[in-house]
Amino acid sequence: MRLRGDESRVDPLIRKNPFPFYRALREQQPVYYDPKLDVYLVSRYEDVETVLRDPVTFSLEHGYQDRYANGFVDELADIMNREGGGFVRDIIACDPPAHTRLRKLLDKAFTAHRVKTLEPRIRQIVVDLIEPIAGRGHADGMKDIGAPLTARVICEQLGFDFDEVGTERIARWTTALLAQIGRMQTHDEMLANAREMCELQNYIIPIIRARESEPREDMISDLVHARLDDEQNPTLSFAEKVSCVRAMLIAGNDTTAAAIANLLLVLATQPDLARRLHESADDDRFLTRFVEELLRLEPPSHGLFRTTTREVQLGGTRLPAFAQVCILFASANDDESQFPCSRQFDVTRGNVGKHLTFGAGIHRCIGAALAKMEIKVAAQEIIKRLDDIRLAIPLEEIAYLPTVATQTVMRLPLTFSRRA
Ligand code: HEM
Numbered sequence: 001m002r003l004r005g006d007e008s009r010v011d012p013l014i015r016k017n018p019f020p021f022y023r024a025l026r027e028q029q030p031v032y033y034d035p036k037l038d039v040y041l042v043s044r045y046e047d048v049e050t051v052l053r054d055p056v057t058f059s060l061e062h063g064y065q066d067r068y069a070n071g072f073v074d075e076l077a078d079i080m081n082r083e084g085g086g087f088v089r090d091i092i093a094c095d096p097p098a099h100t101r102l103r104k105l106l107d108k109a110f111t112a113h114r115v116k117t118l119e120p121r122i123r124q125i126v127v128d129l130i131e132p133i134a135g136r137g138h139a140d141g142m143k144d145i146g147a148p149l150t151a152r153v154i155c156e157q158l159g160f161d162f163d164e165v166g167t168e169r170i171a172r173w174t175t176a177l178l179a180q181i182g183r184m185q186t187h188d189e190m191l192a193n194a195r196e197m198c199e200l201q202n203y204i205i206p207i208i209r210a211r212e213s214e215p216r217e218d219m220i221s222d223l224v225h226a227r228l229d230d231e232q233n234p235t236l237s238f239a240e241k242v243s244c245v246r247a248m249l250i251a252g253n254d255t256t257a258a259a260i261a262n263l264l265l266v267l268a269t270q271p272d273l274a275r276r277l278h279e280s281a282d283d284d285r286f287l288t289r290f291v292e293e294l295l296r297l298e299p300p301s302h303g304l305f306r307t308t309t310r311e312v313q314l315g316g317t318r319l320p321a322f323a324q325v326c327i328l329f330a331s332a333n334d335d336e337s338q339f340p341c342s343r344q345f346d347v348t349r350g351n352v353g354k355h356l357t358f359g360a361g362i363h364r365c366i367g368a369a370l371a372k373m374e375i376k377v378a379a380q381e382i383i384k385r386l387d388d389i390r391l392a393i394p395l396e397e398i399a400y401l402p403t404v405a406t407q408t409v410m411r412l413p414l415t416f417s418r419r420a
Contacts, residue, residue: 001020080201106366110366159218182404248367277383289348292355306324308323339354389414
């Protein structure tokens with residue numbers, strides 16, 4: 001593909017399959033001004049790492065907050081203040097020093113112990129979900145597997161009652177929140193999304209209040225009571241609690257559901273790989289490498305934003321102060337200088353875990369260990385039960401959510417048989 005300079009990440013054909021575009025960017029214009037998004041796309045591994053490791057020059061707070069709600073932030077705030085218990089920013093999306101304190105508080109809730117204790121429960125959730133589907137012969141990989149599985153796990157982890165919340169509501173809430181950072185939201189969509197965000201907050205606020213007075217064995221209780229003895233503000237304010245619970249619910253949901261759908265898509269389109277996964281389903285080392293390579297090849301987060309706080313040289317391009325930058329995680333993972341034959345699924349790569357799917361530096365994903373464990377357990381239990389997984393529609397007909405931030409399939413019709 002030869003770049004003319006008017007191509008955009010949001011062009012319909014590029015959205016469907018962005019990888020040829022990413023390659024052209026890396027080879028021809030590694031820091032490229034996208035005219036429709038009004039951002040610089042950063043495509044090479046090395047430059048993406050530079051941006052992630054310098055949170056002062058490349059501010060997440062500005063990149064994320066300045067264009068929050070795609071120009072409708074005041075109106076969104078009015079609606080939320082009137083009907084949703086208050087307008088609360090995504091507080092974790094901030095720069096140091098505020099981020100340092102918040103992240104330490106969040107880490108208190110996200111302990112290895114909490115993740116470990118979830119494993120047997122996650123396995124049970126996967127089995128309960130796949131068993132009834134296995135005999136049916138067909139399912140939607142997102143609607144019937146990825147979305148309900150992740151929604152159940154997230155409810156389990158946070159301490160929500162899944163039967164009360166349900167997959168569908170979590171999916172709607174997630175889409176509404178993601179739309180605020182996706183740069184494609186229209187005014188009508190903002191109004192519809194605002195209703196969803198109000199519903200979400202009206203649901204979580206009473207639960208947070210309840211855990212304040214009566215803690216339970218769950219992550220919301222850990223978060224609500226988290227304390228840092230060496231800080232001036234040692235506990236989370238109420239607004240911070242709402243924002244963090246909301247962030248946990250949403251950040252871990254769409255991304256992990258997309259990863260499970262990608263797992264199914266890979267199994268459906270690469271039968272040899274499905275066979276190898278089945279043969280090695282009890283080999284922990286193989287499974288770990290399989291999950292890392294899946295995350296490298298098909299990362300759920302394709303592009304997130306930063307703003308420059310000063311003039312800076314990046315990848316041979318001079319960026320002015322206050323320039324908007326989009327970090328293309330998916331392109332960095334596809335960079336041949338790091339990952340030879342990058343579009344090939346190769347579990348034997350020497351640097352299989354070196355991908356940037358969970359980011360890097362101070363904002364590196366707090367849920368990475370949980371997400372990897374969830375995908376691993378899902379891969380293991382799915383491949384033990386489903387055989388001959390096939391895509392029921394042509395590959396070109398797969399549609400993705402309208403957002404630059406993630407590459408999430410909307411529907412994934414599959415056929416399969418129950419493994420004998
Ligand atoms: C496959 C699944 C997941 C992927 C691909 C993913 C991806 C990411 C990425 C790329 C970042 C860095 C954002 C940036 O630098 O701008 C991030 C941050 C974050 N993720 Fe995840 N994530 C996943 C699962 C989860 C889960 C399960 C949770 C929690 C339940 C979670 C919670 C968060 C939070 C709270 C942050 C912000 C951290 C900070 O700014 O300090 N994520 N995630």
